[in-house]
Amino acid sequence: MKPIAVWPIRCDALPLGQRLAAALDADLYQPWLHADETPRDQFRRQFRLHRQWVVVMASGIAVRYLDGLPESKHHDPAVVVLDEAARFAIPLLSGHEGGANALAYAVARLTGATPVVTTATEALRPLTLGIGCRRGKSTNAIEQAVMQALGQRAMAEVREVATVDIKADEPGLLDFCTRHQLLLRVIARADIAARAWVGQPSAWVREQVGVDGVCEPCALIASPRGRMIVPKTVLDGVTVAIVEDRMTHIEQNEQD
CATH class of the missing domain: 3.40.50.11220 (Rossmann fold)
Incomplete structure (x- = not known):
């Protein structure tokens, strides 16, 4: 069995x-x-x-x-x-x-x-990370980019990570999620293309992936009632965007 x-x-x-x-x-x-x-x-x-x-x-x-x-x-x-x-x-x-x-x-x-x-436990974590990266980026490189994007916020506030389907097997990204006990949601490129909003379209991403951006639309699709609180940030080939779930934020304030 x-x-x-x-x-x-x-x-x-x-x-x-x-x-x-x-x-x-x-x-x-x-x-x-x-x-x-x-x-x-x-x-x-x-x-x-x-x-x-x-x-x-x-x-x-x-x-x-x-x-x-x-x-x-x-x-x-x-x-x-x-x-x-x-x-x-x-x-x-x-x-x-x-x-x-x-x-x-x-x-x-x-x-x-x-x-x-x-x-x-998941419902009260308000943040979704959208992450894109060049192939072969290390766990530490992804972590550093995330910490830069989070600023004063804590990793404990993060509910999940979202990325594009071609990154579903990216070792550094998978290891990062395992290290921080985060669940990884994979977004299909067709769904990203259907939600075309990105702050600054990337010609390189368009050429390599077939969409204008990864981190921002992935975060928004994964948290559809959320708002973008950190637009795309870039560090050493890793892009991170952060969306906050507005309803979770309201619920936390009411509990406080």
Whole structure:
């Protein structure tokens, strides 16, 4: 048994399930092949054999599947719900302790889905970093550029990092996110092109990536109700922009 399992509820979702299982090195279940047992009963029997689950189904069905199974957030397997159209990846169980939040972002990077994280720790962090960089930039170089952009703000205020799809496997960026326990959201170039606003279009980025900019539109797309508080800053081939979630800022002020 592998730590991660993928459970598509319908055979129509098998191609999506196969793609996820291959990318995540996960076991793939096909419950429709076992007519002697209901899919729900199959799932309940297998539930604790894996540490993390990606279930491809509606959230309402997932809730019914899980009814009576959760025992403790410290021991329950993580569960991420992905709809069959791969529009939203939702951590439903064990977001922090089980790693469902991080798994949702991994699923989102693989499918183009939007991760929907509802845990309070992330919700109360107001900042999104948009980051672009030249190939091969080190973790330290990215960190220095981020710290310059943050100024007096703390890294603890950052909710997530957003970048363009061709940087999804950039080692320095991945290591930076791991170092600071930040989730990485990958934005498709087509989505960036559709939201064309950048402060200063870059001819080099247009030539290399096919869009006018990376850090600013990525941050704005990842935080759609936010406002740009730090436009593109550049340090040694790394660009950083910062967007603040206005609703989170209001909520924090009300709590204070």
